[in-house]
Amino acid sequence: xxxxxxxxxxxxxxxxxxxxxxxxxxxxxxxxxxxxxxxxxxxxxxxxxxxxxxxxxxxxxxxxxxxxxxxxxxxxxxxxxxxxxxxxxxxxxxxxxxxxxxxxxxxxxxxxxxxxxxxxxxxxxxxxxxxxxxxxxxxxxxxxxxxxxxxxxxxxxxxxxxxxxxxxxxxxxxxxxxxxxxxxxxxxxxxxxxxxxxxxxxxxxxxxxxxxxxxxxxxxxxxxxxxxxxxxxxxxxxxxxxxxxxxxxxxxxxxxxxxxxxxxxxxxxxxxxxxxxxxxxxxxxxxxxxxxxxxxxxxxxxxxxxxxxxxxxxxxxxxxxxxxxxxxxxxxxxxxxxxxxxxxxxxxxxxxxxxxxxxxxxxxxxxxxxxxxxxxxxxxxxxxxxxxxxxxxxxxxxxxxxxxxxxxxxxxxxxx
Numbered sequence: 535x536x537x538x539x540x541x542x543x544x545x546x547x548x549x550x551x552x553x554x555x556x557x558x559x560x561x562x563x564x565x566x567x568x569x570x571x572x573x574x575x576x577x578x579x580x581x582x583x584x585x586x587x588x589x590x591x592x593x594x595x596x597x598x599x600x601x602x603x604x605x606x607x608x609x610x611x612x613x614x615x616x617x618x619x620x621x622x623x624x625x626x627x628x629x630x631x632x633x634x635x636x637x638x639x640x641x642x643x644x645x646x647x648x649x650x651x652x653x654x655x656x657x658x659x660x661x662x663x664x665x666x667x668x669x670x671x672x673x674x675x676x677x678x679x680x681x682x683x684x685x686x687x688x689x690x691x692x693x694x695x696x697x698x699x700x701x702x703x704x705x706x707x708x709x710x711x712x713x714x715x716x717x718x719x720x721x722x723x724x725x726x727x728x729x730x731x732x733x734x735x736x737x738x739x740x741x742x743x744x745x746x747x748x749x750x751x752x753x754x755x756x757x758x759x760x761x762x763x764x765x766x767x768x769x770x771x772x773x774x775x776x777x778x779x780x781x782x783x784x785x786x787x788x789x790x791x792x793x794x795x796x797x798x799x800x801x802x803x804x805x806x807x808x809x810x811x812x813x814x815x816x817x818x819x820x821x822x823x824x825x826x827x828x829x830x831x832x833x834x835x836x837x838x839x840x841x842x843x844x845x846x847x848x849x850x851x852x853x854x855x856x857x858x859x860x861x862x863x864x865x866x867x868x869x870x871x872x873x874x875x876x877x878x879x880x881x882x883x884x885x886x887x888x889x890x891x892x893x894x895x896x897x898x899x900x901x902x903x904x905x906x907x908x909x910x911x912x913x914x915x916x917x918x919x920x921x922x923x924x925x926x927x928x929x930x931x932x933x934x935x936x937x938x939x940x941x942x943x944x945x946x947x948x949x950x
Contacts, residue, residue: 535948536949537590537917537940537948537949538592538826538918539588539918539919540919541576542594543576544572544603544604544605548562549851551847551851560600561600562601563601563605575926576612576616578934579925579930580616582934582937583623587941591625592626592628593609594628595609595627595630595660597670601855603851603855610643610647617647617651617654618650622654625651625654625655626658626771627657628792630659632702633675633695635698638702638711640702642705644762649760655768656771659699661680661691661692662680663682665678668680675698678691679691680692682780693717697718701713701718701720701722706758706761707766709757710745710755710756712756723755728750728753728754732753735747770787771789772791773828778807781808785814788812790824790915791825792827792918793825794828798906798909801907801911805911808825809821812824821913822908822913822914822915824915825914825916827916827918828919829893829920830893830919831892832844832923833894833897833940836895837896839896841883844894844936846883847924851922851923852922853878862877862878864891867888897944
């Protein structure tokens with residue numbers, strides 16, 4: 535098994551961790567000093583993780599978070615900064631929200647980071663579920679936030695995601711790109727019947743890609759460069775795969791799904807579906823292979839110390855921010871009334887621990903939690919540490935100590 539950390543970068547002193555400071559600097563997301571503090575912490579964590587043996591660092595994409603939480607505006611650019619400061623750790627935007635991107639610009643930016651890092655990129659691709667920013671940045675494709683409910687707007691988001699990814703793959707793998715998309719009302723070149731009057735025609739005919747210029751001297755196709763460092767392109771990952779429809783498409787596209795359902799039996803059921811659908815496409819993965827699972831990890835020398843350190847830090851911001859988006863559903867137990875939503879009061883560390891969304895305790899407690907997943911999925915490929923309630927909330931030394939304990943006490947037991 536391989537191990538990654540997943541960061542939702544949080545501006546130190548934002549949210550309920552320091553409510554007085556967050557209100558005083560409102561909107562703290564535009565406070566320069568506060569953002570510099572975030573950069574410092576994330577850089578320190580990335581360098582530390584690289585040195586102590588983690589295999590990957592993952593970061594999401596969000597916009598307009600004036601409150602300072604999930605402040606990862608452009609993960610490709612952010613990870614480019616981290617690529618220059620690290621040596622071996624894989625870097626993964628998890629993920630870039632494709633319905634909010636131009637496909638060719640996305641293909642170029644991905645290829646650049648893959649070249650900068652010499653193949654240390656793993657590319658997470660996502661649909662985008664937050665309407666505050668998704669509805670603004672996705673408007674060019676008439677794509678709003680994904681709702682995972684099968685509605686018309688949800689299906690539009692699903693279709694746009696697939697089309698943007700298709701064009702990106704064409705840009706990476708073809709020396710010349712010529713394509714007309716009815717899904718996006720997007721054509722390459724534009725106009726599609728050719729661009730006339732290209733001043734450097736003779737230059738392009740002699741040095742450009744074969745097929746760029748047609749017999750009438752018009753730009754007939756474009757050549758997108760650079761190519762990715764990896765052939766044919768970086769391995770694709772997908773957060774956070776919950777619906778069966780997303781699991782099936784991930785299997786069809788050979789995208790590695792990251793799962794954030796808490797119960798080990800639910801993990802195993804999704805992994806089984808992915809395995810079966812992959813087999814239909816000729817890829818015979820073992821159960822858990824080419825699959826990742828995300829958990830909140832809070833470690834200390836003893837269980838009591840772990841609860842004292844992480845028990846209160848992770849619950850308030852999680853319940854207040856993620857709760858309204860429906861994430862409290864991952865805390866549902868069998869005995870809960872299925873007709874009633876999970877209340878924020880239930881979003882505490884005890885419930886997180888009980889449903890195994892979080893693993894809090896000493897090294898043996900965490901190892902037992904991981905083993906329970908391996909008992910159901912013996913070939914689980916990736917395990918991710920979700921840094922919820924840590925970076926930006928707890929002292930940086932405490933966060934780094936958590937990672938160091940995991941790297942020295944847990945990883946050697948399960949690492950490939």
